[in-house]
Amino acid sequence: MCDYTQREYSCGHLRWIASKWCRDYTISHKRCKPNVADFEYRAEEVCGECKPKEYPPWENLIRRSKQRTD
Numbered sequence: 001m002c003d004y005t006q007r008e009y010s011c012g013h014l015r016w017i018a019s020k021w022c023r024d025y026t027i028s029h030k031r032c033k034p035n036v037a038d039f040e041y042r043a044e045e046v047c048g049e050c051k052p053k054e055y056p057p058w059e060n061l062i063r064r065s066k067q068r069t070d
């Protein structure tokens with residue numbers, strides 16, 4: 001079994017982050033039953049899905065350069 005950290009975000013969603021792969025996984029690369037070894041609570045963060053989409057300031061430049069010219 002691999003060790004996982006269960007992370008709970010302020011939005012209530014849970015994520016499992018592998019903290020240690022077991023020997024079986026390193027050899028076969030087959031996912032095995034996760035063993036939740038740690039719990040974390042992120043009161044200041046929301047999960048990736050709930051995060052508002054933020055674009056870096058150069059996003060517009062990229063979009064503009066992708067415009068079709070044909």
Ligand SMILES: [Zn+2]
Pocket residue numbers: 001002003021022023024025032033
């Ligand atoms: Zn494992």
Ligand SMILES: [Zn+2]
Pocket residue numbers: 009011012013046047048049050
């Ligand atoms: Zn969420």
